[in-house]
Amino acid sequence: NGGVEDPNVDEFRLLVNSPKDVPTYDLKPEMSAPEVGMDLVEAIKSDKYDVIVINFANPDMVGHTGVIPAAVKAVEKVDELVGKAVQAVKDVDGVLFICADHGNAEKMIDYETGAPHTAHTTNPVPFILVNYDDSYTLRDGGSLCDIAPTLIQIMGLNQPAEMTGKSLLIKK
Numbered sequence: 001n002g003g004v005e006d007p008n009v010d011e012f013r014l015l016v017n018s019p020k021d022v023p024t025y026d027l028k029p030e031m032s033a034p035e036v037g038m039d040l041v042e043a044i045k046s047d048k049y050d051v052i053v054i055n056f057a058n059p060d061m062v063g064h065t066g067v068i069p070a071a072v073k074a075v076e077k078v079d080e081l082v083g084k085a086v087q088a089v090k091d092v093d094g095v096l097f098i099c100a101d102h103g104n105a106e107k108m109i110d111y112e113t114g115a116p117h118t119a120h121t122t123n124p125v126p127f128i129l130v131n132y133d134d135s136y137t138l139r140d141g142g143s144l145c146d147i148a149p150t151l152i153q154i155m156g157l158n159q160p161a162e163m164t165g166k167s168l169l170i171k172k
Contacts, residue, residue, distance in 0.1 A: 026070035037081030063104035066116025096130035
């Protein structure tokens with residue numbers, strides 16, 4: 001929402017707080033993901049929303065701790081919950097995007113120093129499209145600015161001139 005905390009008209013916002021019972025998230029790598037995942041599946045099944053945007057924060061937040069086994073557990077938990085979301089989307093014949101805005105947990109060691117690497121990375125991030133028209137595929141070389149135009153195309157809307165990105169969809 002552009003950093004604005006107040007919801008737009010017709011926007012429903014649900015915030016699930018991160019755990020407060022641990023000093024660092026490596027001690028609870030699942031964080032609040034189970035609750036986020038449950039809320040996501042319920043929202044998908046409710047058929048009330050045209051678009052649902054969520055954030056599984058664990059890989060990023062646990063990645064900042066530099067504790068590799070905890071980051072692995074965080075990613076495994078998110079993988080489990082994304083699997084449930086994929087099934088829910090397929091059950092309602094919806095479409096799902098999976099993406100990230102930056103890397104972190106994929107690089108946990110600074111290979112030059114051997115020290116933990118706890119910062120964001122600029123590595124390429126995945127963009128996965130689930131359950132969309134099989135006559136389309138995703139083009140290579142996309143950027144974060146291409147995600148909204150892709151969503152707009154799938155929704156059958158016109159892309160505003162202010163958006164400089166290009167849809168990632170290409171006909172096979």
